[in-house]
Amino acid sequence: MRYGGITAMVASPTTLSGLKEALDLIESREEREGCIRGLNEIRALSTGSMAVPDSVKDVWRKLRGGRPLVIMYGFTEAAGMMAMTDWRDLETREISSGNCGTLAPKMEAKVNECGEICFKGPLLMKRYVSAQGNVMSNVFDDSGFYKSGDLGSISVKGEISIHGRANQDVIRSLGWKVNALEVEDALREHPSISNIFVLGVADTEAGQRVAPLIVKKRDMDPKSQKDFRLVALRKYLAIEKHLPAFKLPSLLRVIPHGAAIPASDSGKPSKKKMEGVYFGSGSGSAESGEVEVWDFRTKEDFPERPWDWEGRPPA
Template sequence: MSILNIYDIHVHGFFNGLMAPLYAGSTVEFLPKFSVRGIWQKWCESYPIEGSKADDATTVFTGVPTIYSRLIQGYHAMDPELQAASASAARNLRLMMCGSSALPLPVMQEWEAITGHRLLERYGMTEFVMALSNPLKGERKPGTVGKPFPGVQVKIIADEESGNENTGSGELCVKSPSLFKEYWKLPEVTKASFTDDGFFKTGDAVTTDKDGYYVILGRTSADIIKAGGYKLSALEIESVIIEHPAVSECCVLGLPDKDYGEIVCAIIVPEDGVKRKRDEESKPVLTLEELTTWAKDKIAPYKIPTRLILWDELPRNAMGKVNKKELKKLVVLEE
């Protein structure tokens, strides 16, 4: 088995992407840097349409949501013959996984349509490695991170405003054999990070669906927007907006507001084709009024953004993630 790993080397990369495969006798291949062309080419070389499977063929691939979005864009830029070869090659991989941040439903659906793979989503943190996962064999539910691994205990602690523990939504807390002991030389931070009965407070807001699959609503400090008495999940709103045909990427933030506490702001990266067409017509690629009209049948009115910002790209770190706290500071400073 050969695993192509393009995660940066945090604990997930060390344990899931490197140590576990090596322990199982696999070969792990690291790319010097992320390359859309390089990944598709590697798969095509692994599984040529005419010829036998390569001896060093990739069988497992792991990536973050942004990487799959970029691979989809690269696929659509290919000529039909290369598309056919690339899709055929990708279908021969045994497993494809996605983690690190929420996977937008349209990305999951399009990737499955192209490659036949329903991405395996899981949930973990440096402090305990992995805790939740959709099943390897069984129903992988879009928009969820599955259920606890064997030996892992989880519970939801509601905040003071909701009042009911272990029901509805709240902060996810984890107790696991792989749970860390303490933060180095930070005893007060360590104490504040654990419940009295030894569960680690992840800082992630979650809920569960009717089948007990966990749904990540976002970081309690960055993805939960408190607007006019409502507590809104930025990730939920993003998952709706990303379906708009003019939107390539989006990030939803709660911006300070004197009347509502926070307002919902959407930062959008336009889809290239739509942008070119609207530019030719001397029209903005998307207006707040157009977004509101489009979204009114898809999401509750109080969740629809009241501020829209168009950017050419979203600033990301080396792992491909957007730092919403820093992004919020940047937007506020620009006002």
């Protein structure tokens, strides 16, 4: 069987993770090596549409003999990518976490006082087509910059880094701000997890709870079921990943491999829709037993550390 002929490919991080799992399930050494040869014939393997975890970058760099993924950043309101790493510099370039490369030609970018990255230039739309009179409210700032809704930064070299969505990746729990992407990255390395989305779910006690939606691995060992309890995940994150107590999950939903992931009209995973489907009332409610809720008064058996005062409730 021949696996060549493709020189460029674009795939979301979710698709890349699925491909890696499929590779791991190939029993024939000859077939697996053939697939890897085909992957290495791809000159530019690009990804984007959502945050690209460092673990995904590392896995695919190793599979492709040290060549990193091409990271792209854009959105529906633009006629092209706002930023992209250089595919011609694949042999030596190290891409830092969140880095999406340099700004597209003739575009301008800035970070406003809220930490939101804003853009201006010929690739951007003029307006939304809608019968709603207020559809353009707060879309552009007073200087004509489009407000992307993404938290970001711009390096001295002009490289764009994205740190998450302002309205869904900053969780305010117990009076603290938690970056959902940081918790996702830590959980993504768990051996039994195929995919992970960390949400902020409204709660009367905490304001918002740090709530992972976990997709199990396809070939997960049934003995690993105990891994998917809040007490086990919190201990894993605290001890193995060194997360302080206020960032630990306090709500949990686990779904099987292949379960539907709610998406936006443009096909991107939608955390807002996930919250309604998997953490809302009905089949996903705590009363059904499918959502586990952490009692903040629970005494945990891992040792306290100097920084745990930041979020550990008083005894």
